[in-house]
Amino acid sequence: MATTTATPKSGFYVEVTCPGCGSALNLESDFFVLRCDHCSSVHRVILPEVPSAFLIPAGIERREARFSIDRYLKQQGLPLTGSGMHLKQLYYPYWKVDAILFRLRNKVYEKVVMEEGEYNDAVTVSHDRTEISLSPYTTTRAAGVPFEGIPASIGMRTEYIKMVPFARENVQEEFDSFPVLSSWEDVRSALLMNVGVISDIDLSDIGSNVTELFHPKASLVYFPYLVMESYSQGGFNRYVVDGVSGRVLDHVTAVDSESQFEYPEAPTVEFGALTVEHHRCPTCGVDLPARQSYVYICRNCHELIVLCHNREVVSELHAAVVSEKNQDPMFPFWSLRVPEDRVAQLQKMFGGIHRSDRLIIPAFKSQNFDALFRLTKRMSAAIPQLELESLDKLDDRFLPVTVSPDEATMMTEVIIYRQGFSGERKTASEPAAFVPEDIGLVYVPFHPEHYFYVDSIMNVITFEKSLAR
Ligand SMILES: [Zn+2]
Ligand SMILES: [Zn+2]
Structure with a gap:
């Protein structure tokens, strides 16, 4: 979880002050949980919903x-x-x-x-x-x-440019x-x-x-x-x-x-502030694990903690039921319930999901959209066949959730739009906003086989190892 690497960088990073000791913390674009190198305290970065404003300090005189x-x-x-x-x-x-x-x-x-x-x-x-x-x-x-x-x-x-x-x-x-x-x-x-x-x-x-x-x-x-x-x-x-x-x-x-x-009056533009806070359970104050994840269960009070603006959208955590012996890594997926008025349309579009009113989006980051698109379709078709149980704790087997519920909703829009270009049709309609009825999180065990991960329950769902970084 170090904030420095040996590889040369380009692009932008943000420097903020550690609330623990006052030293500088460097934030990468997708950094939201990080440990201070100086005082070892763990923080999370909350981005505002309105655009935030940054300044690149002048480096020359x-x-x-x-x-x-x-x-x-x-x-x-x-x-x-x-x-x-x-x-x-x-x-x-x-x-x-x-x-x-x-x-x-x-x-x-x-x-x-x-x-x-x-x-x-x-x-x-x-x-x-x-x-x-x-x-x-x-x-x-x-x-x-x-x-x-x-x-x-x-x-x-x-250059690798510092913003404050x-x-x-x-x-x-x-x-x-x-x-x-x-x-x-x-x-x-x-x-x-x-x-x-x-x-x-x-x-x-x-x-x-x-x-x-x-x-x-x-x-x-x-x-x-x-x-x-x-x-x-x-x-x-x-x-x-x-x-x-x-x-x-x-x-x-x-x-x-x-x-x-000669310009009209400048509009009043409102900016949000980026805040850095201690990475603790909001209910009991116990420290949360210092790893990048949008989802935690407090080890002390068992509270479900979701780091996003509308955190109440995530109702419950589930995991596929596996045997005691099974210790395979549990991969997280967002489960988005399709609003009633779109169920018929989407079931027709996605064929294989005729038994489900949910779209299952990987909750781990991936650079390969095509692989992610295929995995979404396979998981959405397979999920009704899995026996699920409610979760009240997460251990090391459970992979971190690195895609936020908002990103998952956005990916769903893209995937629906993408599916519109499949098969006979070569043109889709305008991209439509997707507002899920509710969002849940489901963990499914996968094990490595050669270049793939294969699900450990049905042994039929596969995805390229390279998909999960
Ligand atoms: Zn510090
Ligand atoms: Zn707690």
């Missing part, structure tokens, strides 16, 4: 920015900066959006076949194939007043933070429109391609810039320097000053 600008000017064969340079240090806001991108591509594959016999010509045989992929999608978009020279997005970075919660005390005195001009709703609709464009330009060979964005989640990230301006070198010069890498990003020689200030 005026001197370095100036040096960087001079190097840039030298390369361009221009005179170096003189006196009269005015420095602006600013934090510029960007919306950072994390989502899941669903892509369906229809492709035609052609193969040239030589037929036997000297009088026959080569024949081209074609067959079509539908490829569906699901991948994480992250993007950043400028959220502040347009400012000539400031990039429209933070862009791909190779955006709070007045984290903004250095000499820096100004720009107000947020676009609301999350504006960005969301622009983004969805953009995704539509991706699918339009990527022409399909047959039928139509589909691109959908599932559950975009937003946060606001303030990025540091050092801007130097002067009128001394025969006109206006503005140099925009990246406050993290120190690179000169833009050299602006003319600014349409009119357009800079």
Whole structure:
């Protein structure tokens, strides 16, 4: 559970203060339970439901920015900066959006076949194939007043960038933070429109391609810039320097000053705060195990603890009944009850689940959507055949739950949408929201066999070992 690794990293991480001893804790994007390296206390991170705001602290100073600008000017064969340079240090806001991108591509594959016999010509045989992929999608978009020279997005970075919660005390005195001009709703609709464009330009060979964005989640990230301006070198010069890498990003020689200030009133954007609390049972205060999981049963008071915003959605824990001797690992699955008005539709869609009104989604993280999709269908069909018992304690055999009930609900939407493209139909309707009637958690034993895990009750459900990290 260490927070440091030897491998080089890129992307973003968040630094917060340990409530136990005050030292810095580094949070990876999917870190929600972690141990402090200094005082060994265990904490959990609660993300707010409204977007949270972060700040990337500037790593360079005026001197370095100036040096960087001079190097840039030298390369361009221009005179170096003189006196009269005015420095602006600013934090510029960007919306950072994390989502899941669903892509369906229809492709035609052609193969040239030589037929036997000297009088026959080569024949081209074609067959079509539908490829569906699901991948994480992250993007950043400028959220502040347009400012000539400031990039429209933070862009791909190779550095591992530290973010801290955006709070007045984290903004250095000499820096100004720009107000947020676009609301999350504006960005969301622009983004969805953009995704539509991706699918339009990527022409399909047959039928139509589909691109959908599932559950975009937003946060606001303030990025540091050092801007130097002067009128001394025969006109206006503005140099925009990246406050993290120190690179000169833009050299602006003319600014349409009119357009800079005529903007409507900035909307009031509300941000949530990320909180760090002791990882303890909320009922009796006993420490919970220091492992990443959304679900625990307190060893002291046997209270069921689910770490999510609407924790009351999870009613009960069940496990498939196994013999005393069986010590195989128990894999967790979310069991989502389909609302009554959709049962018939989904049973028809998924064929094999005709006896069930539940969809069974793996509750362990996986990168392979296709394998996860197949396992969901197999488990949903198999679950009515398993004898289940209620659980009141979890031991080491029970694997941690690394998919939240919200993520499981989102995956269900994607899986239903994906199933719409199976069989004869090549086009599905619009993705529909899925609101489960209730959510339960079911553990089923699996054992390893070669490259697979095989369920230990019926010996028929398999999934690739690589699916469970
Ligand atoms: Zn500590
Ligand atoms: Zn307790």
